[in-house]
Amino acid sequence: MFDRLERAVERGRDLGASYVELRGEDGFLEFLQMDDGRVNALTQRIERGVAIRVLADGAWGFVSTGKLDGLDGAVKEAYSMAKAAARTRKDKISLANVKAYREVIELKVDRDPRDVPIEEKIAYMQDMTKAIRDYDERITAVTVKVRTASGSKYLVTSDGARIRSPIMLVWSYPWVTGKEKGQLSAARHEEASTHRGWEYMDEVATPQHMAEQVAKRVKLQLEGVPAKGGSFPCITGPRVIGVLAHEALGHLAEADLTINSSFNGKLGKVVASEGVNMIDDGTDPGNLGTSRYDDEGVPSSKVEIIRDSVLTELLSNREYSAKSDLRLTGNARAESYLHPPIIRMRNTYFETGDHSFEELFEGIDFGYYLADFRGGQAQMNASFQVGIQEAYEIVDGEMGGPVRDLSISGIATDSLFKIEGISKEEFPYELGRCGKGQEAFVASGGPDIRFGKGGITFGGQG
Amino acid sequence: MTDERTLLELCRHIVASGERMGATAVEAQASSTSEVESNIELSQISSVNRKDLDGIAIRTFVGQRMGSAFTNIPTKKTVDEALSLALKAAKASTPDEDWTSLPKPAKYPAIKGLWHDSVADCDSARVVEFAEEYMSRAIGAEPGLMPAYGGSGAGTEHSAYANSNGIEHAERGTTAYVFLAAIAQIESGVTPAIGSYDIRRDLKFDLDWVVEDIVSMIRLCKRTSEGVSGSHTVIFHPDAYQQMLFYTLIQSIRGDNVARGKSMIADKIGEAIASKLVTIVDDGTIPEGVATSMADDEGVPRRRTPIIEKGVLRSFIWDSYWASKMGVESTGNASRSMRQGQVELSPSTVVVEPGKRDIKDLVSEVKHGYLVRDVQGAHSSNPESGDFSIVGNPAVLIEDGEMKGAVHGLMVSGNVFDLMKQVVDVAKTPLVLQGLIGPEIVCEDMKVIARE
Incomplete structure (x- = not known):
């Protein structure tokens, strides 16, 4: 693959392009879906393809193709696409300089998912379905999805980069419905690894673990009281503060979005209450969003987005590093050869503080503890919304009963100033996917954090 | 780009091969899409992209056991490999007692206007022109309006389907769009991003309407x-x-x-x-x-x-x-x-x-x-x-x-x-x-x- 890509890069140079990048992929991918025990999809595919990105006259041209024999033509086409884009540009795109790395990265897993028999994968899903149904008799429907990927991706650029990286994924996702007296509730759970093979399903995302996580939330929803609408103090657990770090704040710190967002012009300024630190770390060993290099061949790094309450750094790629004079952080990621790389988060989290878990509850007459979410969304004006699938009332400083169908919202840049306490206890990461026109596997998290009244608005039915 | 007749031939081949290899029932769906799109970033065209994608999805049944496969390479050799994977998966799968049959042939509706040569022939320069015109007119119509992201595109899709019950069908269509999301600075930060688009089968975009739509909403949101x-x-x-x-x-x-x-x-x-x-x-x-x-x-x-x-x-x-x-x-x-x-x-x-x-x-x-x-x-x-x-x-x-x-x-x-x-x-x-x-x-x- 390397030779083929290098020849095509040469072709791009000959045409006069200022930068040529080819990303090749060769992978074995699987998708399985089981609905109430019925196999609805059992698809294996071998996929090969190449993404070609060319910078010419200060604009990008991009071509994605599955035809590996026609790369010269694809490069030529990408070049002409860039020329067509460039005609209207007032300022020309340039790229930050980067050291050209040449490396073959190996990943050793105990059980490559492509070698695990289909029968075993089906048995995994059957066991999970049974464990979920056995958890509570009110559970009426169970869908289980599993994805795996195993292969290699190749990067060759006209700047001299030549990197082969592993493609690895094991992903498990149950969606469960419960019913009682005409009331329906639903919950989902998700676990994934990009660094371990099928052994992750044997040891971490076991059928029993997945069943416990998802079924307990359906049960709590069925038994919960309706949420109240309005503004209340609340404590966000690690999974919910993680999604706020990602959705409500992380996206604003992606340099391609920052200029149009509420973080514009705030670098170096206080953006949060005292003691707030928020990080995106692409170097955390084994974490879901970690890789040694990004899809432009830039080493991943740890980015201190908020340090001591001050907006300190933004996530960048080579284009925005040059455009906005930012440190090159290695956050250019592409879902596959079908997409160009864009700025994405990796593992985003709030750092721990100095409160005990109990101290966070002190003085709250009525509020909510938010344990898990079902989807979140943010906008450029820092407005966010997160659906909550596991929550509890806080009454007189104590954890109360479960609450159903709660949704939270706020203006993130205002909410940051309503943080009143941060737990000192370590936290688990929430593992999931981000959609910014293309999919990226990301982790997010943080300790329990308390927000004062007015920081978060609650939309409930009660 | 692979035309719909070639795709249908490939689907027929898959069905015939699948039956020969022991499948009780087989279906194949193939599509070939080709799209040119321009991207707007920070009030300028940042890139033009072309995606030419072929895809062939196969489902096979062995008794009531189902297995499926996909390949992005439209050749008989690769679809035969994919067919083998689908059959292997079907044999390893569990039976579905409720599965009875794939669909049977039926009469299709006649629908006019799904294909326009103007879209199929639209080149990258023209695609850029659409986005550029939308963006410049919106900027000119409202002070402070800033295009945040958007673009334009023109694409074709050829598709085919065949199954072992005798369905053989092929069709084609075109799609084109212009899209813009814009913001404006306000005292407390920025307005919400306002998006407006026109998506259609031809290139007769109503730019007057989308410009007025986005501009009037930005104007309102400044307050x-x-x-x-x-x-x-x-x-x-x-x-x-x-x-x-x-x-x-x-x-x-x-x-x-x-x-x-x-x-x-x-x-x-x-x-x-x-x-x-x-x-x-x-x-x-x-x-x-x-x-x-x-x-x-x-x-x-x-x-x-x-x-x-x-x-x-x-x-x-x-x-x-x-x-x-x-x-x-x-x-x-x-x-x-x-x-x-x-x-x-x-x-x-x-x-x-x-x-x-x-x-x-x-x-x-x-x-x-x-x-x-x-x-x-x-x-x-x-x-x-x-x-x-x-x-x-x-x-x-x-x-x-x-x-x-x-x-x-x-x-x-x-x-x-x-x-x-x-x-x-x-x-x-x-x-x-x-x-x-x-x-x-x-x-x-x-x-x-x-x-x-």
Whole structure:
């Protein structure tokens, strides 16, 4: 693959392009879906393809193709696409300089998912379905999805980069419905690894673990009281503060979005209450969003987005590093050869503080503890919304009963100033996917954090 | 690009090979898409992209065991390899006692206007021109308007389907669009991003309309208003309620969810579930719809399916598997994820029947209420219960019949089945969106929560 890509890069140079990048992929991918025990999809595919990105006259041209024999033509086409884009540009795109790395990265897993028999994968899903149904008799429907990927991706650029990286994924996702007296509730759970093979399903995302996580939330929803609408103090657990770090704040710190967002012009300024630190770390060993290099061949790094309450750094790629004079952080990621790389988060989290878990509850007459979410969304004006699938009332400083169908919202840049306490206890990461026109596997998290009244608005039915 | 006749040949080959290799039933769906698109970033065209993608999805059955496979390389050699993978998967799978048969041949509707040579011949320079014109006209029409992202595109899709029951079908279509999302600086930061697009089968974009749409909303959102919590009239723009319906009502009319006990309205056929003003049709044959085609992804003819007529629930949507299981006919709503292989139910174009009154007249009658143009969080609704709690962004305050300004962080909570009964008026001019054609709807007594 390397030779083929290098020849095509040469072709791009000959045409006069200022930068040529080819990303090749060769992978074995699987998708399985089981609905109430019925196999609805059992698809294996071998996929090969190449993404070609060319910078010419200060604009990008991009071509994605599955035809590996026609790369010269694809490069030529990408070049002409860039020329067509460039005609209207007032300022020309340039790229930050980067050291050209040449490396073959190996990943050793105990059980490559492509070698695990289909029968075993089906048995995994059957066991999970049974464990979920056995958890509570009110559970009426169970869908289980599993994805795996195993292969290699190749990067060759006209700047001299030549990197082969592993493609690895094991992903498990149950969606469960419960019913009682005409009331329906639903919950989902998700676990994934990009660094371990099928052994992750044997040891971490076991059928029993997945069943416990998802079924307990359906049960709590069925038994919960309706949420109240309005503004209340609340404590966000690690999974919910993680999604706020990602959705409500992380996206604003992606340099391609920052200029149009509420973080514009705030670098170096206080953006949060005292003691707030928020990080995106692409170097955390084994974490879901970690890789040694990004899809432009830039080493991943740890980015201190908020340090001591001050907006300190933004996530960048080579284009925005040059455009906005930012440190090159290695956050250019592409879902596959079908997409160009864009700025994405990796593992985003709030750092721990100095409160005990109990101290966070002190003085709250009525509020909510938010344990898990079902989807979140943010906008450029820092407005966010997160659906909550596991929550509890806080009454007189104590954890109360479960609450159903709660949704939270706020203006993130205002909410940051309503943080009143941060737990000192370590936290688990929430593992999931981000959609910014293309999919990226990301982790997010943080300790329990308390927000004062007015920081978060609650939309409930009660 | 591979034309539809070549794709159909490949599908026929897969079916014949699959039967020879011992499959009880085989189906193949192939598509070849080619798209040129331009991207807008920071008020300039940043890139032009071309994606030429082929895909062949195969499902095989050995008895009642199913296995599927995909390849992106349209040659007989690679589809034979994919076929082997699908058969291997089928043999390893578990039997599905409810599976009976793949669909059988039927007559397809004649639909005009799905293909336009002008789109197929559109080159990168022309695609750039569309985006550039939209962007420059919007900037010129409103001081401070900043294009944040957007673009334009023109593409073709050739597709084919064949199965071992004798269905052989091929068709082609074109799609083109212009899209822009813009913001403006305000004292507290920036306005919400306002998006407006025109998506169609030809290149006759209504740039006057999209420019006016985006500019008028940015102008409104430059002014900020305060919301008031309580029970208020809310006018939902089709962009907003399309998302809300998709994650709630639409999930409830899917035949698989009806059969699996996941729909709150599974036993409500023939009953009033909405205001008499509400008529909703799933129309897979409407020429303006970009989801329109002659056949669904199982080769079953698309059709027009009334879902709600004057408030009364009339039908659900079905594919061949769930229809067979429940003893009804497929409504031509099978949707295949080509790469992942699963065949699921999805609406084609949802058409909300327009009312009789102009939107301006409807706004003028609101003493205190809100226009919700777009929403955040529709996807976190409870698809089973229909409960939702979304943020209107932008949401615009209406006082004494006048639109005042944007309210930040305004939440609207409720249940979709209550909302359908709270519809008190429907505007007369439908907007053509991707997946929905409909006008604004007016709902009374919606629970609104304003930020403190």
